Amino acid sequence: MSKSYRDGLPISPENFVDQLMRLKRGSIGRRDFLGLTGLGIATAVMAREIGILPTPAFAAENLGDRMSIATWPNYHDPQTFENFMKDTGVAVEVNVFGSNEEMLAKLQAGASGWSLFVPTNYTISTYKKLGIIEPLEMAKLPNFDGTQEDPRFTSEGTIDGTIYAVPKNWGTTGFAVNTKKLAKPMTSWKEFWDTAMAEGDGRTMVHDYQLTTIGNALKYYGYSFNSLKQDELAKAEELLLKVKPHLFAVSSDYQPGMRAGDAWMTMCWTNDGAQLHRDIPEIAYVLGKEGGEIWTDFYAIPKDAPNKPAGYALLNYLMNPQVAVKEHLANGAPSTDARVNKLLPKEVLDNPILYPAADLLTPLEFGAAATLTDPGRAELMARFKSA
Amino acid sequence: MHGNRFKHNVLTALLLAPATLWLVVFLVLPFIAIAVFSVGARAPEGGYQAAFTLAQYANLPARATAFWNTMVLAPVGALACLLVAYPVAYYLALKAPQRWRLILLALVVIPFWTSLLMRTYAWMYILGGRGIPALLAFVGIEDVRLINTPGAVLLGIVYGYLPLMILPIYVSLERLDRRLLEASADLGATPLSTFLGVTLKLSLPGVMTGFSLVMILLLGEYLIPTLLGGGKVFFIGNALVDLFLQSRNWPFGSAIAITLVAVSVVVLIAANRISSRVSGARRVDLI
Numbered sequence A: 001m002s003k004s005y006r007d008g009l010p011i012s013p014e015n016f017v018d019q020l021m022r023l024k025r026g027s028i029g030r031r032d033f034l035g036l037t038g039l040g041i042a043t044a045v046m047a048r049e050i051g052i053l054p055t056p057a058f059a060a061e062n063l064g065d066r067m068s069i070a071t072w073p074n075y076h077d078p079q080t081f082e083n084f085m086k087d088t089g090v091a092v093e094v095n096v097f098g099s100n101e102e103m104l105a106k107l108q109a110g111a112s113g114w115s116l117f118v119p120t121n122y123t124i125s126t127y128k129k130l131g132i133i134e135p136l137e138m139a140k141l142p143n144f145d146g147t148q149e150d151p152r153f154t155s156e157g158t159i160d161g162t163i164y165a166v167p168k169n170w171g172t173t174g175f176a177v178n179t180k181k182l183a184k185p186m187t188s189w190k191e192f193w194d195t196a197m198a199e200g201d202g203r204t205m206v207h208d209y210q211l212t213t214i215g216n217a218l219k220y221y222g223y224s225f226n227s228l229k230q231d232e233l234a235k236a237e238e239l240l241l242k243v244k245p246h247l248f249a250v251s252s253d254y255q256p257g258m259r260a261g262d263a264w265m266t267m268c269w270t271n272d273g274a275q276l277h278r279d280i281p282e283i284a285y286v287l288g289k290e291g292g293e294i295w296t297d298f299y300a301i302p303k304d305a306p307n308k309p310a311g312y313a314l315l316n317y318l319m320n321p322q323v324a325v326k327e328h329l330a331n332g333a334p335s336t337d338a339r340v341n342k343l344l345p346k347e348v349l350d351n352p353i354l355y356p357a358a359d360l361l362t363p364l365e366f367g368a369a370a371t372l373t374d375p376g377r378a379e380l381m382a383r384f385k386s387a
Numbered sequence B: 001m002h003g004n005r006f007k008h009n010v011l012t013a014l015l016l017a018p019a020t021l022w023l024v025v026f027l028v029l030p031f032i033a034i035a036v037f038s039v040g041a042r043a044p045e046g047g048y049q050a051a052f053t054l055a056q057y058a059n060l061p062a063r064a065t066a067f068w069n070t071m072v073l074a075p076v077g078a079l080a081c082l083l084v085a086y087p088v089a090y091y092l093a094l095k096a097p098q099r100w101r102l103i104l105l106a107l108v109v110i111p112f113w114t115s116l117l118m119r120t121y122a123w124m125y126i127l128g129g130r131g132i133p134a135l136l137a138f139v140g141i142e143d144v145r146l147i148n149t150p151g152a153v154l155l156g157i158v159y160g161y162l163p164l165m166i167l168p169i170y171v172s173l174e175r176l177d178r179r180l181l182e183a184s185a186d187l188g189a190t191p192l193s194t195f196l197g198v199t200l201k202l203s204l205p206g207v208m209t210g211f212s213l214v215m216i217l218l219l220g221e222y223l224i225p226t227l228l229g230g231g232k233v234f235f236i237g238n239a240l241v242d243l244f245l246q247s248r249n250w251p252f253g254s255a256i257a258i259t260l261v262a263v264s265v266v267v268l269i270a271a272n273r274i275s276s277r278v279s280g281a282r283r284v285d286l287i
Helices: A011-023 A030-037 A038-051 A078-088 A101-109 A120-130 A153-156 A189-196 A210-220 A230-246 A255-260 A268-279 A308-318 A322-329 A337-344 A370-372 A374-387 B002-038 B060-095 B098-113 B117-127 B132-138 B150-174 B177-188 B191-219 B222-228 B237-246 B250-277
Strands: A066-070 A091-096 A166-178 A205-206 A246-251 A265-269 A283-286 A292-299 A364-368
Touching: A011 B060, A038 B060, A078 A308, A078 A322, A101 A370, A101 B237, A120 A153, A120 A292, A120 A370, A153 A166, A153 A292, A153 B060, A166 A210, A166 A322, A189 A205, A189 A230, A189 A265, A205 A210, A210 A230, A210 A265, A210 A364, A210 A370, A210 A374, A230 A246, A230 A374, A255 A268, A265 A268, A268 A283, A292 B150, A308 A322, A322 A337, A364 A370, A364 B060, A370 B060, A374 B060, A374 B237, B060 B098, B060 B150, B060 B191, B060 B237, B060 B250, B098 B150, B117 B132, B117 B150, B117 B222, B150 B191, B150 B222, B177 B191, B191 B250, B222 B237, B237 B250
Parallel strands: A066 A091, A205 A246, A205 A265, A292 A364
Antiparallel strands: A166 A265, A166 A283, A166 A292
């Protein structure tokens, strides 16, 4: 068990150099070696496969020895999956995605191989409609307690009184700024886009994700984040095409660029904003005062999940407040679960990145289901990217 | 006699069966499926809906930029690769000491044992802010940006495809009859004109093979522009990935795929023609 939440985090540069130097001196613990090289998990999987290590007995059901989860970049405490493997013998393969569209595309094509995935609130009704997800068997999730969930964030997981998905955490979509490089204080999406074409030229990132990139361009003009109106989308496209040559990248995996100092400003989700600010204090997280997105990510199990028992077991494990609290400390996004909030340290609950002031939260909009499947928005994004 | 002939035919059929089956299952059938998709329509939630329309083909100009980028990148990338590869192949085939040759060749091939994804990822860090720009900052040159530029993409392409260019050129140079070089020198040719008139000319089949090979692969490239171009440098391969993995417009994606195959075939035929013209009667079999 880790002593501090930092134990489970990806290795820091200093720590990496320390480890490297120790390696050079020829001193390395077996655990470090296995951890660093990933051989630990590989050995464990293989050993079980050929029966060298005993499989921990799991009373109820045979969970198999592996499963995969589809989720977002930098979204979990890696320790969570290692602990889960220690407890159940199931190795978890983590697939990382940049947009809900990408997840939907894989699930629509079939045989995604996932036994658990992390869809955002506005996509759940479409997954249900397409028959990609089924109602959750709540009996297999005793750790979930619906009465402890904040209904502001959790309603879209339940359709016609049936629970299809349970919440992981909520958050907002703002932008992160390296204030050492871009000192001018910013408070709006208008400033974000204007700065991208001025001081932030060549150093700004936007998501590879139609919902937020188009949505936040719509906000430049004060339109709804979810707009499907032709004329409003045309204005957003005009802005995006104008900004495109000035961008550093179109990518939803922006932490590496921000950490390395290549990018100075990026569209950013709460959890990444909190992680970046925690490790690099000069990186600030800003919510556009015009509004933007508020969201909840859920856990759901695909109908064609190859290992449903393990999917349920992992989901139930993640719903345990003791486990979830470590997830929140590593991931940085605010919890929807009152039991978890009770366990979180005060400085987390007071962090304005996680819990913005009410006047900043009020104008935010949840994503609308129609944006996910609207061909107009999809083509606009494609034109922007190929321009 | 007839019996022998029959036996011979059966044997031929049996020998060809696995390859034929493979091609039918993994090339012909998917190709037919793609062709059928390409005249269909996008289902309301994405994917494919049966239809018969040429609307997808009519919409091809919507990806004109991506096509154009690819048409520029493929030959330029292949040319850059060639310029780097030729001296290496020349050295390996004609100058390197015999006992070193195998080791040097192995060094060319060994990086291929690691996935292109991993090697390209390594370049992300070398070109990224903690790589070369950090070294430059150390000597006082601040805020240099290398990653996510067209130059980074070109570098990644040359690096990634170099072995594919070196090997065919090496093979054609290695087969070169050294006596021709001596004869050329004896007849008073300068080293430069020997190189241009004999060495280069005789290695052209290898050059054309390498060039077409790299160019065709580049026509479908999407990984390197994504990783080293930051998703800003957009090729037709990227357009395809997005159509299937983001906007889920299978029919349009299929129409682009069919067009890309047609373009590749034209490029192949043209390369074959050019190469048989420049190298005289010699034919280069690419397919």
